[in-house]
Amino acid sequence: xxxxxxxxxxxxxxxxxxxxxxxxxxxxxxxxxxxxxxxxxxxxxxxxxxxxxxxxxxxxxxxxxxxxxxxxxxxxxxxxxxxxxxxxxxxxxxxxxxxxxxxxxxxxxxxxxxxxxxxxxxxxxxxxxxxxxxxxxxxxxxxxxxxxxxxxxxxxxxxxxxxxxxxxxxxxxxxxxxxxxxxxxxxxxxxxxxxxxxxxxxxxxxxxxxxxxxxxxxxxxxxxxx
Numbered sequence: 001x002x003x004x005x006x007x008x009x010x011x012x013x014x015x016x017x018x019x020x021x022x023x024x025x026x027x028x029x030x031x032x033x034x035x036x037x038x039x040x041x042x043x044x045x046x047x048x049x050x051x052x053x054x055x056x057x058x059x060x061x062x063x064x065x066x067x068x069x070x071x072x073x074x075x076x077x078x079x080x081x082x083x084x085x086x087x088x089x090x091x092x093x094x095x096x097x098x099x100x101x102x103x104x105x106x107x108x109x110x111x112x113x114x115x116x117x118x119x120x121x122x123x124x125x126x127x128x129x130x131x132x133x134x135x136x137x138x139x140x141x142x143x144x145x146x147x148x149x150x151x152x153x154x155x156x157x158x159x160x161x162x163x164x165x166x167x168x169x170x171x172x173x174x175x176x177x178x179x180x181x182x183x184x185x186x187x188x189x190x191x192x193x194x195x196x197x198x199x200x201x202x203x204x205x206x207x208x209x210x211x212x213x214x215x216x217x218x219x220x221x222x223x224x225x226x
Contacts, residue, residue, distance in 0.1 A: 004030050005051070005195070010060030010070075012046055012218070021046045021057070021218040028211075030162075033189045033196040035206035036213050043218035044199040045167055051197060052085055052165050053077030064163070082107075086156030088166035092148045094140050094155075100127060100147075101136035104154040119158055126154035130184055146177035153185065164189065166198040170205050182208055 005028040012021035021043045028034055036044045049055035050062060053069045056077070062070045064084065069077050081087070094103045105123035108116040124136055130150040140148065149169060156164060169185060170178035182205035189196035196209065206212050214222035 004028065004065060005197075006061075006063040007051070008061045008063075010050060010057045010062065012043075012050060012055065013058050021050065023047070023060070023218075023220065026213075026220065028195060028197065031189075031193045031195055032211060033186060033209040034198070034211045034213060035209045036197065036199045036215060037201065037203075037206055038215035042215045044215050046218070047215065048165055048167050048197065048199050052087060053080055082110075082159070084161055084163055086159065086161040086164045088149075088152050088156045088164065088169050090168040090171055092152045094148055094151060096139075096141045098140060099137050100132060100140060100143065100151050103140055103151050104158055106155055107159050122160065123154055123158040126157045127151070129188075130154055131180070144177075146173050146181065149173065149177075149181055150184075153181070157188070161194070163195045164197070166196070168199055168201065170200065170202045178202060179204060 005026070007023050007026040010021060010023040014020050036047060038044050046055065050057050053072070057070050060070065061068045064080070069080055072080070101120070101124055104127055105120040108119040111119055127133065127136060130153060132147060132150055132154070135147070140151065143151065153169065166185065170182050173181065182202065185196065185198070186208040188194070198205070198209065200206055210226055212224045213220050
């Protein structure tokens with residue numbers, strides 16, 4: 001089951017006491033795709049890190065399917081991420097010394113032995129589904145930016161997470177590559193019933209998603225639906 005998200009009373013403060021994020025309430029139904037937009041420094045990436053549990057808020061609750069991940073310790077939040085979230089980072093976070101498949105199936109290194117073969121197979125399947133069939137053994141160092149981003153997406157999906165959290169997934173790509181990846185992400189979310197929350201400056205990608213949030217000074221100032 002894809003978990004619903006409910007954020008209430010969340011505050012994140014900088015070391016100088018300046019507010020980085022101030023959300024009174026945000027609800028995202030299961031299976032919805034959401035674009036988070038706004039100027040640089042508005043708090044978009046901070047929001048994504050809070051939702052993933054990588055950054056615990058100073059105040060408030062972040063409930064996924066009723067479980068407050070803000071109240072968990074680091075180990076508890078890490079366990080939730082392993083089982084529920086597929087994370088796509090803006091700068092890919094790939095290992096240059098590994099192949100495309102080695103990166104996409106990275107979670108297999110930490111999975112129980114009995115689950116590893118299936119995870120590697122799923123990673124290969126996602127590479128093929130994202131247009132990278134036949135590149136399993138290719139070195140990441142030789143891949144283009146668009147190929148690297150697709151490898152990162154395949155890695156995020158290999159564990160079949162119900163939630164995808166993506167930070168600027170189409171950034172630094174040419175228009176054609178950005179459109180192709182954006183279409184793939186939107187289609188994958190809809191076809192598989194996943195919740196997708198993506199920080200983006202790309203209006204073409206945002207237009208493909210169900211909902212658009214605009215953030216300024218850490219607050220949601222616009223919330224629009226198709």
